[in-house]
Amino acid sequence: MAGKFTSSTQAIPDVGKVPRHIAIIMDGNGRWAKKRLMPRVAGHKRGVETVRAMVKACIARGVEYLTLFAFSSENWRRPVEEVSFLMNLFVSALQGEIGKLHANGVRLKVVGDLSAFEPRLVALIREGEAKTANNFRLTLTIAANYGGRWDILQAVNQLALAHPEKVGCFGEADLAPHLMMAYAPEPDLFIRTGGEQRISNFLLWQLAYSELHFTDTLWPDFDETALDAAIASYRRRERRFGRTSEQLVEPPLAVPPAPTSGAPVTNSDA
Ligand code: IPE
Numbered sequence: 001m002a003g004k005f006t007s008s009t010q011a012i013p014d015v016g017k018v019p020r021h022i023a024i025i026m027d028g029n030g031r032w033a034k035k036r037l038m039p040r041v042a043g044h045k046r047g048v049e050t051v052r053a054m055v056k057a058c059i060a061r062g063v064e065y066l067t068l069f070a071f072s073s074e075n076w077r078r079p080v081e082e083v084s085f086l087m088n089l090f091v092s093a094l095q096g097e098i099g100k101l102h103a104n105g106v107r108l109k110v111v112g113d114l115s116a117f118e119p120r121l122v123a124l125i126r127e128g129e130a131k132t133a134n135n136f137r138l139t140l141t142i143a144a145n146y147g148g149r150w151d152i153l154q155a156v157n158q159l160a161l162a163h164p165e166k167v168g169c170f171g172e173a174d175l176a177p178h179l180m181m182a183y184a185p186e187p188d189l190f191i192r193t194g195g196e197q198r199i200s201n202f203l204l205w206q207l208a209y210s211e212l213h214f215t216d217t218l219w220p221d222f223d224e225t226a227l228d229a230a231i232a233s234y235r236r237r238e239r240r241f242g243r244t245s246e247q248l249v250e251p252p253l254a255v256p257p258a259p260t261s262g263a264p265v266t267n268s269d270a
Pocket residue numbers: 026027028029030031032070071072075086194
């Protein structure tokens with residue numbers, strides 16, 4: 001069964017100049033605050049402003065999907081006070097932003113294991129998703145209590161329960177619809193702020209062929225200029241998906257001009 005979106009390992013996806021889907025690990029809030037002799041949580045609060053700015057910036061640039069890692073399945077290991085601050089911040093950000101997101105045509109999605117969250121938070125999430133479900137300008141996904149391994153496992157378990165007769169014979173296209181982000185194409189561009197160069201159990205399956213961009217800029221300092229630098233870097237990449245560079249050269253026009261010297265035309269960014 002072919003999915004709604006091209007799988008980067010099953011076929012060659014279309015590549016545009018603007019990444020259709022950007023996924024970001026928003027890192028560096030604590031260090032941003034520490035540098036200013038403020039408590040770590042002040043950095044988280046400030047980070048919400050960057051989220052707001054990035055939603056606007058992505059809409060303006062024609063990005064269709066923005067996915068933000070807000071809380072990993074490993075972030076429960078943090079001090080309880082920080083975890084509870086983050087949960088309250090999530091609640092207040094949802095309360096304050098859903099109306100504005102809706103007015104701007106943003107569809108909100110939250111992916112992750114919500115069973116660990118307080119019922120009032122889950123209710124707010126579901127309300128926000130329902131209210132914005134028919135918007136199509138930008139799909140904003142917040143990954144909360146999300147882990148890439150958890151996502152793959154929940155998909156495997158769902159699939160095995162749905163098709164016990166096919167266990168042992170599953171293919172990629174059987175599994176993909178059960179992943180949390182089956183409603184989105186794979187990320188074209190992955191950005192991690194804050195200087196670390198790791199995936200930290202984010203979208204393990206979906207990042208298979210994403211272009212990776214790491215920046216030292218701390219999340220509260222990340223702005224439109226920094227986003228444009230990431231997109232510019234993306235546009236310089238040659239996305240081969242396993243092929244050779246030569247294979248990306250466009251076929252010649254029907255009537256080839258007399259041979260002269262010159263560089264071949266490629267479909268990578270000029
Ligand atoms: C990212 O910032 C936000 C969350 C993980 C919730 P950090 O809190 O990890 O900030 P640093 O990495 O300690 O600076």
